[in-house]
Amino acid sequence: MKTLVMKFGGTSVGSPTAIQQSAEIIHHQKQSWENLVVVVSAMGGITNLLIECARTAANNDYLTAKRVLTDIQQKHLTTIESLIPAGAEQSALKAVVHQHLDLLTTYVESIRVMGEVTPRGMDTISSLGERINAQIVASVLRNLGVPSQAVEATRLIITDNTFQNAAPHIDLSRQAIQTVIQPLFQEGLVPVVTGFLSANQAGITTTLGRGGSDYTAAILADCLDADELWIWSDVDGVLSADPRIVPNARTIPELSFAEVGELAYFGAKVLHPKTIRPVVSRNMPLWVKNTFNPDFPGTRITQHPQRTRGEITAVTTIHDLSILTVEGRGMLGVPGIAARCFGAVARQGASVLMISQSSSEQSICFTIPAEHTQAVIESIEEEMSLELHRGDIDRVWAREKVTIVSVIGSGMREIPGVSARIFGALGQAQINVIAIAQGSSEYSISLVVNDQDAREAVRAIHANGIERIKPEV
Numbered sequence: 061m062k063t064l065v066m067k068f069g070g071t072s073v074g075s076p077t078a079i080q081q082s083a084e085i086i087h088h089q090k091q092s093w094e095n096l097v098v099v100v101s102a103m104g105g106i107t108n109l110l111i112e113c114a115r116t117a118a119n120n121d122y123l124t125a126k127r128v129l130t131d132i133q134q135k136h137l138t139t140i141e142s143l144i145p146a147g148a149e150q151s152a153l154k155a156v157v158h159q160h161l162d163l164l165t166t167y168v169e170s171i172r173v174m175g176e177v178t179p180r181g182m183d184t185i186s187s188l189g190e191r192i193n194a195q196i197v198a199s200v201l202r203n204l205g206v207p208s209q210a211v212e213a214t215r216l217i218i219t220d221n222t223f224q225n226a227a228p229h230i231d232l233s234r235q236a237i238q239t240v241i242q243p244l245f246q247e248g249l250v251p252v253v254t255g256f257l258s259a260n261q262a263g264i265t266t267t268l269g270r271g272g273s274d275y276t277a278a279i280l281a282d283c284l285d286a287d288e289l290w291i292w293s294d295v296d297g298v299l300s301a302d303p304r305i306v307p308n309a310r311t312i313p314e315l316s317f318a319e320v321g322e323l324a325y326f327g328a329k330v331l332h333p334k335t336i337r338p339v340v341s342r343n344m345p346l347w348v349k350n351t352f353n354p355d356f357p358g359t360r361i362t363q364h365p366q367r368t369r370g371e372i373t374a375v376t377t378i379h380d381l382s383i384l385t386v387e388g389r390g391m392l393g394v395p396g397i398a399a400r401c402f403g404a405v406a407r408q409g410a411s412v413l414m415i416s417q418s419s420s421e422q423s424i425c426f427t428i429p430a431e432h433t434q435a436v437i438e439s440i441e442e443e444m445s446l447e448l449h450r451g452d453i454d455r456v457w458a459r460e461k462v463t464i465v466s467v468i469g470s471g472m473r474e475i476p477g478v479s480a481r482i483f484g485a486l487g488q489a490q491i492n493v494i495a496i497a498q499g500s501s502e503y504s505i506s507l508v509v510n511d512q513d514a515r516e517a518v519r520a521i522h523a524n525g526i527e528r529i530k531p532e533v
């Protein structure tokens with residue numbers, strides 16, 4: 061039994077034309093695969109509007125919240141009208157929209173009264189876009205002659221209680237997925253599953269984090285023993301850089317799981333970083349394809365890519381960071397300083413994206429999301445109060461508004477001269493590098509630069525490291 065899981069992201073289902081296009085792709089693939097599962101995101105921009113609606117209500121800006129709510133409603137109703145002919149199916153879909161927006165109105169009113177929105181409330185609200193859109197896409201498919209049924213992932217993906225960034229219990233989810241999806245396969249239906257959302261063991265809605273629909277699709281692919289997973293987006297696959305920074309970025313035809321893991325972790329938005337976890341353990345081929353250029357193969361991601369290529373594969377960035385430095389001569393040779401320091405960071409719920417320590421052990425520096433800067437400094441100062449008092453540690457300080465630029469590629473392994481080329485390119489562009497880290501896997505080198513230099517740094521590395529390598533034949 062050949063099974064394919066396909067995920068369509070926000071832009072692939074962001075307008076009536078895009079939804080129609082995605083439905084045609086599904087229709088086409090239905091002819092080649094025995095079992096097909098579709099995962100859909102909310103229409104592009106809707107999740108942001110839902111979050112804005114909740115936040116403005118919490119700030120007592122009820123007028124804006126109501127206006128946003130009307131925009132969300134309007135966008136769905138006009139989409140339905142242009143895709144589904146007037147009649148029973150259209151009325152049923154419009155009723156779905158009204159039902160969800162009535163709920164949203166109730167939530168918004170209670171948020172306004174309470175003056176706050178909890179992470180749990182935010183998950184219930186931010187997942188409404190997927191719930192509506194799965195119904196729309198299933199209906200468009202039926203209209204095209206593809207028997208299909210919308211399925212809410214609260215019935216499929218069972219998670220812990222970490223609202224807004226929930227972790228799935230894979231065994232429980234596997235059982236639920238098999239129980240719900242297999243009967244649909246037997247009836248010849250295409251399940252259209254809501255991406256992004258899930259539920260805890262009590263059935264309360266959780267979400268897998270922003271951009272989490274990719275992860276939903278990977279979990280389904282794993283739990284259904286699928287043969288392949290295809291992620292449909294609005295670009296020609298995984299590119300050598302963010303196309304908004306480097307317009308001539310190229311499609312990378314093949315990547316390894318390890319490389320794509322680094323790429324996603326270091327900010328290539330095209331895939332959620334957790335997506336590859338479930339597929340890597342099964343060695344399942346993963347494709348990234350363009351909904352608006354469906355005949356183009358896109359990027360194939362496997363354990364061992366066949367093709368050889370230049371040593372640098374891609375350049376990525378993560379913005380909105382601060383780099384913290386803990387420095388002092390008294391740290392030399394004292395065991396446990398780093399552990400205590402990172403313990404203090406973890407207590408603030410901040411994740412450390414990159415670490416670098418000078419070999420003289422006189423400073424440790426690491427990057428964290430900017431929003432945690434002040435709290436983390438205070439937490440480390442408290443943890444190290446004795447060392448600060450004694451003068452073993454001189455100070456804990458932050459440089460704000462920095463970006464991590466990562467250079468990724470398994471071809472860099474054991475090849476001398478790659479860093480020279482990277483730093484040469486940055487030197488020529490007169491860009492100051494604040495810190496450097498290289499993983500022992502040698503799949504990536506990461507640099508910290510000031511925010512205002514980040515775009516230029518990406519362009520300089522891309523021009524000197526990637527464009528100069530001859531395209532494959």
Ligand code: ADP
Pocket residue numbers: 068069070071072101271292293294295297298299300301302303304327328329330331374
């Ligand atoms: P979707 O809604 O389909 O999930 P996303 O917006 O989450 O789409 O991700 C796709 C976007 O990621 C692209 O439109 C592109 O602008 C951006 N992007 C950033 N870096 C890369 C990269 N290295 N390769 C491809 N796309 C990238």
Ligand code: ASP
Pocket residue numbers: 069070101102107108189255256269270271272273274
């Ligand atoms: N709609 C969700 C978001 O915008 C999930 C996704 O698109 O993957 O974050």
Ligand code: MG
Pocket residue numbers: 069271274329330331332
């Ligand atoms: Mg995405």
